Amino acid sequence: MPGGSDFLQLRAASAPAKGLTTWLADAVRAAVADGRLAAGTRLPPTRTLATDLGISRGVVVEAYQRLVDEGLATARTGVGTVLTAVLAPPARSEPPPATGTAGPPRLPLAPDPRIEFDLSPGLPDLAAFPRAAWLRAERSVLATLTSADLGYGDPRGTRSLRSELTAWLARTRGTRADPADVLVVAGVAQALALVATVLGPGTVVAVEDPGSRGARDQLTDWRLTPRPVPVDDDGLRVDALEDTGLDTVLLTPAHQFPTGVVLAPERRRRLVAWGGLILEDDYDAEHRYDRAPVPALQASAPDRVVYMGSVSKTLAPGMRLGWMIPPRRLRDDLVAVKHASDLGNPALAQLVLAHLLRTGEYERHLRRVRARQRRRRDALLAALTEHLPAARVEGIAAGLHLLITLPTDVPDPVLAGYAAEVGVRVHPLSWHRMTPGPPGLLLGYAAQPPDRLEEAARRLGARLATVVRTGRPR
CATH class of the missing domain: 3.40.640.10 (Type I PLP-dependent aspartate aminotransferase-like (Major domain))
Known part of the structure; x- marks a missing residue:
């Protein structure tokens, strides 16, 4: 097998042993973000790219479908998969303005260079704009x-x-x-x-x-x-x-x-x-x-x-x-x-x-978006079940976010800080309280495709496992 493609100079040998689909989707996303791939670019046929890389065609089909699901591409019979959107470069981090008061920050939050997965509640799927x-x-x-x-x-x-x-x-x-x-x-x-x-x-x-x-x-x-x-x-x-x-x-x-x-x-x-x-x-x-x-x-x-x-x-x-x-x-x-x-x-x-x-057309758009959000919610739920099984998940029947509580007395701003350490932004439930109450974390899923939600949940599970197991911050 050749194991390499002229497209983005991809080499199967550089891919991880597991996660080929994520590797391929991430490579296209990165090329869109840095300008190597422009809106209107047609991606190689799935069969051709699979042959060049020496991998299963199903891997390429799934990677392309992820790009379509998040609004970066469209797929049409007789045309193929075409890029339709351009990702904005990540915002440069700036310190939040001083407020002179203690307590939760103003929303939305200032950029944080550590954050790779922003699961802030209320963020919609901007890539789905019709x-x-x-x-x-x-x-x-x-x-x-x-x-x-x-x-x-x-x-x-x-x-x-x-x-x-x-x-x-x-x-x-x-x-x-x-x-x-x-x-x-x-x-x-x-x-x-x-x-x-x-x-x-x-x-x-x-x-x-x-x-x-x-x-x-x-x-x-x-x-x-x-x-x-x-x-x-x-x-x-x-x-x-x-x-x-x-x-x-x-x-x-x-x-x-x-x-x-x-x-x-x-x-x-x-x-x-x-x-x-x-x-x-x-x-x-x-x-x-x-x-x-x-x-x-x-x-x-x-x-x-x-x-x-x-x-x-x-x-x-x-x-x-x-x-x-x-x-x-x-x-x-x-x-x-x-x-x-x-x-x-x-x-x-x-x-x-x-x-x-x-x-x-507006209602047709809503039906399409609702289907996308259901897939994203289901992906996050499944990943939390696998990687953070101790979490109690609430508020899943509707909306763009869910609420998790953990069997620990560690304050939720501390838990959110641990999440930020591994590149995941979540909201402590206490930010949305005026009086004391049980801790929790809010995870928005609308703005991230399923594979990124799965990775975010994996990181959360890995970072918070010790806290849940011992009941102590570290």
């Missing part, structure tokens, strides 16, 4: 765009997107609204900023504990005061909310962040009867695998729920596209604040998203 579908939709929109479409327009957003969102959210999330009720915003972050402005500085807002650190920081940035309310296996404890005497709460009922639990039916009924203002962050309801969809709370109390969502977890956070459906008594004030802050969001992206919703 570039071809977006380009087709943009061309179609530009072909029919009027001059009026490029004006300042309605601060609530373009009529076409609000109409499409109304129909889509009603169909998939059970919301009840008219297009006039919808505000297009730059993600849930802007939605929270608008609500905070209307509520006014100093307003105390009940939040889930543990709950999203990023959302809590948003409230604080806008001079609102978050107050913790405990979460258990049935979601937010509404009895504890009632005991606070507060009249506003922010929560994630369909898929609680970070525990992954669903607000139980009895709790939903009691929350609706509670009577206060509910800020519903529906941040990743589209990503579910082993359970039925959970309808939005907004349908049960449209006069008291501010419903918020975005495309950050389905398309990309860089799109800065989201929506909110507030109670009508707050709508005019929110529209006024929105107009004063930005005069409205960019029109072209709104029109393109409306086109994707109208043609069904």
Whole structure:
């Protein structure tokens, strides 16, 4: 057998005895990252490359499939496997800005040169962005765009997107609204900023504990005061909310962040009867695998729920596209604040998203992404079972991350530090707490292909095994 190929000067003799598929996929990724392979490059036929390297064709097929799964390539009959994306070079490490306060860092975190596998929760699969579908939709929109479409327009957003969102959210999330009720915003972050402005500085807002650190920081940035309310296996404890005497709460009922639990039916009924203002962050309801969809709370109390969502977890956070459906008594004030802050969001992206919703392309994209995420979740679960069997895994039925707890009293920031030592970034559960509680680690799986998730889990198992076995840090 020749054992070598002109393609990337690959030599089978330099490959590890085990892990040929990973070796080959990593070689292509590295060549994409350093510019040796450009978007549009056609990879050698699987049979040809296998023959050149003297390895099984199945190894090459699997390596190519991994590249397709992570969005680096596409495979078409009669064309072959073609690279479609370019990896950005890793960011240079810079020290985080000084905050002058102790405690968890601001999110997102500053780059760390040790990190090879970023398993931060909430990171979506950016390689899955539907570039071809977006380009087709943009061309179609530009072909029919009027001059009026490029004006300042309605601060609530373009009529076409609000109409499409109304129909889509009603169909998939059970919301009840008219297009006039919808505000297009730059993600849930802007939605929270608008609500905070209307509520006014100093307003105390009940939040889930543990709950999203990023959302809590948003409230604080806008001079609102978050107050913790405990979460258990049935979601937010509404009895504890009632005991606070507060009249506003922010929560994630369909898929609680970070525990992954669903607000139980009895709790939903009691929350609706509670009577206060509910800020519903529906941040990743589209990503579910082993359970039925959970309808939005907004349908049960449209006069008291501010419903918020975005495309950050389905398309990309860089799109800065989201929506909110507030109670009508707050709508005019929110529209006024929105107009004063930005005069409205960019029109072209709104029109393109409306086109994707109208043609069904957005839902086709969601189905493809959901299948990819299921494979990644399954790969991480299997690898944790093999390499870290002592871990208890929770929150696996939906979402983009899972929660693990270990039989040790070692603080979770210390465990996360050990993970960073072997190149794996995870979040300590304590970062997302306001009050003390059991330790845990959050592992996001959406942004990594299955083989990299398996390697990350192997490293975690190797590094944390002593801690689990002895109950001591070292």
